[in-house]
Structures are given as C-alpha cells and as structure tokens.
Amino acid sequence: xxxxxxxxxxxxxxxxxxxxxxxxxxxxxxxxxxxxxxxxxxxxxxxxxxxxxxxxxxxxxxxxxxxxxxxxxxxxxxxxxxxxxxxxxxxxxxxxxxxxxxxxxxxxxxxxxxxxxxxxxxxxxxxxxxxxxxxxxxxxxxxxxxxxxxxxxxxxxxxxxxxxxxxxxxxxxxxxxxxxxxxxxxxxxxxxxxxxxxxxxxxxxxxxxxxxxxxxxxxxxxxxxxxxxxxxxxxxxxxxxxxxxxxxxxxxxxxxxxxxxxxxxxxxxxxxxxxxxxxxxxxxxxxxxxxxxxxxxxxxxxxx
Amino acid sequence: xxxxxxxxxxxxxxxxxxxxxxxxxxxxxxxxxxxxxxxxxxxxxxxxxxxxxxxxxxxxxxxxxxxxxxxxxxxxxxxxxxxxxxxxxxxxxxxxxxxxxxxxxxxxxxxxxxxxxxxxxxxxxxxxxxxxxxxxxxxxxxxxxxxxxxxxxxxxxxxxxxxxxxxxxxxxxxxxxxxxxxxxxxxxxxxxxxxxxxxxxxxxxxxxxxxxxxxxxxxxxxxxxxxxxxxxxxxxxxxxxxxxxxxxxxxxxxxxxxxxxxxxxxxxxxxxxxxxxxxxxxxxxxxxxxxxxxxxxxxxxxxxxxxxxxxxxxxxxxxxxxxxxxxxxxxxxxxxxxxxxxxxxxxxxxxxxxxxxxxxxxxxxxxxxxxxxxxxxxxxxxxxxxxxxxxxxxxxxxxxxxxxxxxxxxxxxxxxxxxxxxxxxxxxxxxxxxxxx
Ligand SMILES: Nc1nc2c(ncn2[C@@H]2O[C@H](COP(=O)(O)OP(=O)(O)O)[C@@H](O)[C@H]2O)c(=O)[nH]1
Numbered sequence: 001x002x003x004x005x006x007x008x009x010x011x012x013x014x015x016x017x018x019x020x021x022x023x024x025x026x027x028x029x030x031x032x033x034x035x036x037x038x039x040x041x042x043x044x045x046x047x048x049x050x051x052x053x054x055x056x057x058x059x060x061x062x063x064x065x066x067x068x069x070x071x072x073x074x075x076x077x078x079x080x081x082x083x084x085x086x087x088x089x090x091x092x093x094x095x096x097x098x099x100x101x102x103x104x105x106x107x108x109x110x111x112x113x114x115x116x117x118x119x120x121x122x123x124x125x126x127x128x129x130x131x132x133x134x135x136x137x138x139x140x141x142x143x144x145x146x147x148x149x150x151x152x153x154x155x156x157x158x159x160x161x162x163x164x165x166x167x168x169x170x171x172x173x174x175x176x177x178x179x180x181x182x183x184x185x186x187x188x189x190x191x192x193x194x195x196x197x198x199x200x201x202x203x204x205x206x207x208x209x210x211x212x213x214x215x216x217x218x219x220x221x222x223x224x225x226x227x228x229x230x231x232x233x234x235x236x237x238x239x240x241x242x243x244x245x246x247x248x249x250x251x252x253x254x255x256x257x258x259x260x261x262x263x264x265x266x267x268x269x270x271x272x273x274x275x276x277x278x279x280x281x282x283x284x285x286x287x288x289x290x291x292x293x294x295x296x297x298x299x300x301x302x303x304x
Numbered sequence: 305x306x307x308x309x310x311x312x313x314x315x316x317x318x319x320x321x322x323x324x325x326x327x328x329x330x331x332x333x334x335x336x337x338x339x340x341x342x343x344x345x346x347x348x349x350x351x352x353x354x355x356x357x358x359x360x361x362x363x364x365x366x367x368x369x370x371x372x373x374x375x376x377x378x379x380x381x382x383x384x385x386x387x388x389x390x391x392x393x394x395x396x397x398x399x400x401x402x403x404x405x406x407x408x409x410x411x412x413x414x415x416x417x418x419x420x421x422x423x424x425x426x427x428x429x430x431x432x433x434x435x436x437x438x439x440x441x442x443x444x445x446x447x448x449x450x451x452x453x454x455x456x457x458x459x460x461x462x463x464x465x466x467x468x469x470x471x472x473x474x475x476x477x478x479x480x481x482x483x484x485x486x487x488x489x490x491x492x493x494x495x496x497x498x499x500x501x502x503x504x505x506x507x508x509x510x511x512x513x514x515x516x517x518x519x520x521x522x523x524x525x526x527x528x529x530x531x532x533x534x535x536x537x538x539x540x541x542x543x544x545x546x547x548x549x550x551x552x553x554x555x556x557x558x559x560x561x562x563x564x565x566x567x568x569x570x571x572x573x574x575x576x577x578x579x580x581x582x583x584x585x586x587x588x589x590x591x592x593x594x595x596x597x598x599x600x601x602x603x604x605x606x607x608x609x610x611x612x613x614x615x616x617x618x619x620x621x622x623x624x625x626x627x628x629x630x631x632x633x634x635x636x637x638x639x640x641x642x643x644x645x646x647x648x649x650x651x652x653x654x655x656x657x658x659x660x661x662x663x664x665x666x667x668x669x670x671x672x673x674x675x676x677x678x679x680x681x682x683x684x685x686x687x688x689x690x691x692x693x694x695x696x697x698x699x700x701x702x703x704x705x706x707x708x709x710x711x712x713x714x715x716x717x718x719x720x721x722x723x724x725x726x727x728x729x730x731x732x733x734x735x736x737x738x739x740x741x
Contacts, residue, residue, distance in 0.1 A: 006535065006538075006540055006572065006604040007323060007325060007535055008323075008325075008326075008606070008607065009323035009324060009325070010323075010324050010325055010326035010401075010405070010406040012607075013325075013326040013606060014326065015608070016567060016606050016607050016608040017606065017608075019567070019608035020548070020566075020567040020606075020608050023548040023549040023565055023566070023608070024548065024662075026549055027548055027549050027621050027662070050596055051595070051596040051597075051608070052549075052565070052608070053549075053551065053565075054551075054596050055551065055553045055557055055558055055561060055563075056551040056552060056553045056554070056557075057553065057554075057557075139397045139399070140398075140399050143396075146396040146397055146398065147394045147395065147396045147397075162394070163394075165394065166729055166730045167420050167421070167423070167424045167645055167730050167733070168424060168730075169423070169424055169427040169719070169721055169730070169733045170427045170428060170715070170716070170719045170721075171428075171567070171716070172659050172660075172661075172719065172720065172721045174659065174721060174723055174728070174729075174730045176657075176723060176728035177728065178728065189397070190397065190399070190408055192399050192401070192406075194401070195406070
C-alpha cells in the first residue's frame, strides 16, 4: 500500500482534530454552548460545528457576549449568519450586567468593557447551566495560552488554575466535572492565525467586512489606530483622520485597533498575514499591552 | 515523498504542488541543555518571530542578563510562575511552518518530577528531539527521555548533540556521543534514530548545514524535520472506527438518516466494505461515508467522517466498526504499561474509570507486574505500587469489554487514560501490551 496516497494536508488534519473535539464535548457534556464573537476564529468554529454535526442540528446553542460597543457590521453579519444556519442564538448583554449593578462601567477616555465581559459571561454560563463553552482561542496568540489545554477547567468561580491542569493525552479528553464547574473547550488550539485565514479562503467563508480594507475615521493612541465612535472619548491632542484600514481581530470598538492596509480581498489579506511583522494581539489589542502577564491574569479570573 | 538525496538548495523537481503536511514533535532535554534556545532558534530562523515579540524578548534579555545579546530562550517562557523561577513547568505548544510542513512543537520540561508532562507531549508526537550537551554526553536524563519516547511509540528520534561550539566542533566527541546513544537505544523499541551535531546558540546545522562541521554529511535539523517520512507511521491496515456520536437529524430534516460520526483510528474505510460492529459482533456493510462536503470514496486516519451502514444494526457511542479481515477480540483483561500521574499511588485493587477510544468503563487493578527503573531499564518485579511519575506494567480487569489493539500496532486504539472518579483527575496514561477476552 502506498501510504503517500493517504496524505492529508495540515489544514485538513487540524480540521479533523477540531471536529473530533467538538463531538467529544457533545457526547460527554450535558449542556455545551458555542461562544461566537463574530470574529474570524468563531466563524471557523461555526463551520467546524457544521462539519461535525450536519445533517443534524448543532447539539448546543450559540452565544454572543454583547459588549454594547460592537462594530455594527459585525452585528449585522452575526444575525445573517445565524439565520442561515438556523441555529439558536443567545445574546448575553454587558449593558444589562451594568444596569443591574453586576458590573461597573469603567470611566474616562481609556475605559473599555473588555474586562466586564467576564462578569456577563460567567453569569450567563450559570444562568443557563452550561457545563462546556467552546471558544475560538488559539495557542499561538499569546504565551499563557500556549500552555492551556484543549479542555480547560474552570472552578466554581470560573477561574483557571494553570498549575493544576489535567494532563491531556492522545485524543482522549477527560471532560468530567463537578456541579458548578465548567470546561472551556478550544477546538482550534493548534491553529495559527495564518491557518485560520487559509481555512477561511479554502472554505469560502464569509467574514464581516471590517476584516477588509475600508476607509474609516480613526485616531492614533499609544501607537495604534482606533475607530472614532460614540464609545471612545478623545484625549486632547488626538486628531481624527480618515485612512484605509482593516481589522485583524474583532472585539470591542473601544479597545480593538485597526491596521493600515489596502488588502481588499481574502487573497490579499492572507498574503499580508503571511508577510506581517507583528503579532495579532500586539498589533491590535490594547488589553494585552498592559503588562507582560495581562492575558494570564485575565484568564485566571475567568476571561475567555 | 522526495528521497533522502534531495537538497535544500537544489532545484525543485517539476512535481505537482505538494500539500503541506502536519508534523508534531516533542522536545526533551535536561535543564540547560539548550532546549529553549533551540526552539527559539527554529522559530527565529524560520521567521516565525515577529518584531513585537522580538522587542519584548530584547527587553527581557537586558533585564535578565544585563547585556544586549538576544536570549532566544526567553521567547518560549510562558506562565508567570515559570518566568519568575526561570524554568519550564508545563507542556507548551509552539508552531512554525515551512512551505513543506507545518510543525507543532510540544515543548516539554526536562526535570525528572515532570515525567508526566513529557508523556503528555510525547503521546501525540511523530518525532522526538532529545537534546544532549556535547560537553556532558549521554546522561541519565537523556536515557529517560529516550525511554519515554520509545514507550510512547514515537516512531522517529533525533538526538541533537548541542553546544558543539563549546567542544571546538570536534568530530570525535560527536561520534562518541552518537555511539553511546545508539548502544542504549538498541535496548529500546526505536527504529529510526538520527544524530545531528548542532549549536543552537550559533545556529550551526539547525536550519543551514554548518561551515564549522564540514565532516558532518547528514542533513540539518530543519531539513530532517521537513523530510522525515511519516505517512507510513499510521496503521493503514486494520480498519478501526470508534463511534463518537450518532447523527439523527430528526423528522423535519431527514427521518431516515442515521450516521455514525467519528475519527478513523486505523485502516482505510470504503463504501461497500464488509464490517463488524464491536463489541456486539453484528456484521454489516458500509453504505456510505459522508462529510459536510459530500460523500467520500474512502476515509483514513486521522479523518473525521460520518459512516452509514447498510443494515439497521444497533450502534452507539463507544462501539468500534472494524473490517472483517482484522477483527480484534473485545477484552476485559488488559496487560498494559502505565505512566502514573497522581500523588496517591496506583495499587492492586485500585478502581478507576478507564477511557479507551470513545468508550468509558470501570477498571480494577488486579496486579502490578513490575515497575521500570528508568535509569537502568531494569524491571522491579517486587514492586507493588506505582508512585507519581513511575512507569510500570499492570494487569487490569474492566467492567465492560473494550475493543483495543496492542499499542505497538495502533497508538489510537492501544492507548487509554485512567481517571480518579472522586477527583475527576486524569491519573494514568496506559498503553496496551496484550489483552484477553
Ligand atoms: N555555547 C553555547 N551555549 C548554548 C547553546 N545552546 C544553549 N546555550 C546556553 O545554555 C544555557 C541554557 O540554555 P537554555 O536554552 O535556557 O536551556 P534549557 O534549560 O534546556 O531550555 C543558556 O545560557 C544558553 O545561552 C549552544 O549551542 N552553545
């Protein structure tokens, strides 16, 4: 037998692994949920769920943690994609967490609702009794993530304990938990940003238009470009200007930076990512720039 | 696959564009052998390190070492606790790619007390790099790492003899170490050992062949990683399809559809194949292999697909669909090598949950047959327990028949984990040696 005939490309091998993970969760946990941000990684998760469960329905709902500071293009895309899939969407609202006093809005020009999402997320997980939440995090994103398991345990308080991770062997996942605990599951842990874009291109997946170059009013802060929006106060000296930008990640408008780009097509974006000189988070996420261990600290608290 | 005589800088043959494959490898070495530096070097030289990461490493290098030299080892430091202690305490995964392959590195810590991490990283690896410091030669740790790699069935081992710059790039030193290692490896179950003299710090033989070691005629480390033949490492003979999930879309979509979803664990499955569903022993035939992208003509490891069967047989999660030509006997008695990962020791009469492919059952330890002294490879038959990080052979009885193969025949169907039902922790990693029904 010629083994070379039975080769799988690295993308298809990663895809097979992710599908396997999703089916294990569906089979071993009682109430999973898929977290969908409208960003490229969670768009890939939705496609993987189709691959894992069609022609059946998804054995879980989809949930968006809505900061209230979204890009309108992303919300529009979210609703259209969900209608296409015919699956159930739950929206957990940070605004409601603020209104009910569960979360306290940060003040000032650098305020962001990024951190508040953790409150809303954990409340929603508890309210719906979810015991597993799929996320689109990748290990190449950040150093703390590089050590996180694919099945990542959260205690009663939603916290991650990096020192007490279960060994994860072969493809034999241990999804056992006690009441009140839950597991975050990252099916695309082993994908890189470039893998995600190549997969989107191979699959012909639609992504929100903000991923492609477009003209936008922006201003510069801490070396990054931010969109002018009702959610951000300008600091004296910050002068808005219009330029051609695109986004590498989709997050809260108040803390997601744009990159100057003229890449208007998927091919151009893939080429740009392949040639880029900066990491995704370093270039576009103010939240990770605060300290060397910013992500690790937020994850311990229960962040995505 | 290109033959071994292909050259990195030679002209590419006019073959159709080849697909980029995935290669998973684990790295192991004692503290200070240069593992972090080597990984940093591979990432750096293959241009995976972006300028903001580089800037952060530059700053950290200055803070730690007080000079302007870039400390590549700092690229791979992960968690805060580790940064503070300056050591690696958990498996970290890193990624890089060349046009031929995408690589997943399981960066496993080298300390003795973290055997469980190396086992974890090694469990999915196609290849292991064992680092040896050229000044120290093959030490007890190197032997442990090689033993674990062989136990976990890693098909390819690379011994990277590092810090050659500190022994004047001396050929005799390298040859002596290579020989020592091969003497030891002869006692292990490894088939493919490659030894490469390198300097991770200076980059010799890491990506490019070294000018300083013209006596060395083999490939650079990266060339070897790109070309080592892994397609035949899978078992493509014995069809094994553990059912994960049953797809039944329901009345509104397709009331008659019933598909068995799973990941192929062995063999090549095709529509029309005669199969038997285990452990219930029902015979039927493959009606179709479905995927979201349409019907498939065949499925092989590690594809995730959905199988439909011709007859209306009773199949559920945990069952294994096998070809009739190679039917394993479902078994309730297993002899297995186990790496123990919990503080409380494994002892006779201990009860655990056991997960093998997609089936979970209960297992009771009947006897501990021996414990392996990892340094001497001697079997201590008098041992009656396995402590944290011990490796030994045990006899288990399970509450239900399991469909397994011996681990050396199939890593996917020959492996299992043991779970403590009180704490829910994964406490053991097992590899089936033999089974009886
Ligand atoms: N001269 C020399 N020093 C090296 C080489 N590789 C690593 N080192 C040094 O050895 C020390 C330990 O390296 P490190 O990568 O941190 O080791 P690890 O503990 O195995 O990760 C550091 O000071 C490195 O700079 C090499 O090839 N040559």
